[in-house]
Amino acid sequence: MSKKSRTQSRAEKAAEIKAAQARRERKRRLLAIGGVVGAMVLIVGGAVLISALNREDVEPADVGASEYGFVYGPDEADHTVVIYEDFLCPHCGTLEAAAGEDLAEQADQGAVRIDYRPVAFLGEESVRTLNAFKVVLEESGPDVAKEYHDALFAEQASAPLADDQLVELAVESGAEEGAVRGGIEDMAQEDWVTEATEAAAADGLQGTPTVQLDGETFDDGSSWQEIGANLVAAVQE
Template sequence: MRKKRARRSILTVAGIVAVIAIIIALLVVFSLNRSSDSKVDVEASSSDHGLVVGPDDAKHKVVIYEDFLCPYCGDFEAATRDDLAELAAEGKVQVDYRPFVLLNQAGPYSELATSAFAVVQEKSGDKVAKEFHDLLYENQPAETGPFPKAPELVDLAVEAGAEESAVKDGITKLAGKPWAEAATKAAADDGVQGTPTVILDGKQFQEGNTVEEYAANLVKKVS
């Protein structure tokens, strides 16, 4: 009798362990599927000084002036990227990302990254440039450094989908510097003095005391 009870207990425990293992496996698969599906695939196109996502006939037009070294831009990008991409895919908003060089006094990285963005956009197209744009923020250095060098940005460009042979020389030799200078001049001409600066439907958007509030309020406005 005791042996039968012990056997039943072992079988019960084994059954519970098996069920738990199945549940964990299902949760892992669900999590992986969710992660792979979470990034919205939205069409991108070039603007005069940046990159546009969303249709021309969208109800709301957003312009984001940004510096790839600006930590607030990084926080703002992380807080808005997925929502703005989804809203752009739904046709509710068009977003014009306009990187330029603001923090050049901190070192050469801002110019290097902006120049690299221009090279990737020219040589590999807008879709790859958008992915590169996002990767620059995901791998953003501290404002005080140490800063990635050109070879590291080439690696990011390749990760974004660029052919190394198409972008390596341009990134290394700052071939996009004239574009970066023109974008910086255009931002200054538009009265931009800090980053991120957001223009919503032709007017500067300033609702929020923190980056998180600023981002949430913008998404709410264009939803």
């Protein structure tokens, strides 16, 4: 074997080792996240669901104070709302469908300031999706990120989305493909996703969605659709 061939072989072997290490580290992180919420996973009809149990145990959130939150609405709003959510959680999708558009409208009118606290409770696909959201937030700014947030929930029935679909949805939301594709495909914000999920669990989060209105747990209703409608009514008062 020539010197050039031996050098190339060593380089390829080193790349394989590095890739294997990266895969092991990613698996370790996913297992760590799964361990945080494993006791709360419910198997219903073959689907994995997480519902917000013991919501009263979550520490009151200081709106706008967390590096893991995404705030929408003015500082001087009459009300504050905190929503812990997972983009793949069907209950979160129900809440978003019932209240998301109206809450955003109330925020635009100055009635409420919303602090979204996304987490990844539902395994690898939740991690991938939240990573994509954070990439868009970092690279394209809050206005595009809000559009992407809404679009991810609108497409929840099609989840999990492949990388190309996540990128396409980001572009449709206003992001530049060149700015976000690399971070989405390379999981550039995976550490942030892990930290955000662990921080929420440390605050007492038991499941998603969990809602706080003006610093207190809000669960007025017998379903997430009803809770969403009542939440909108409450911020209009």
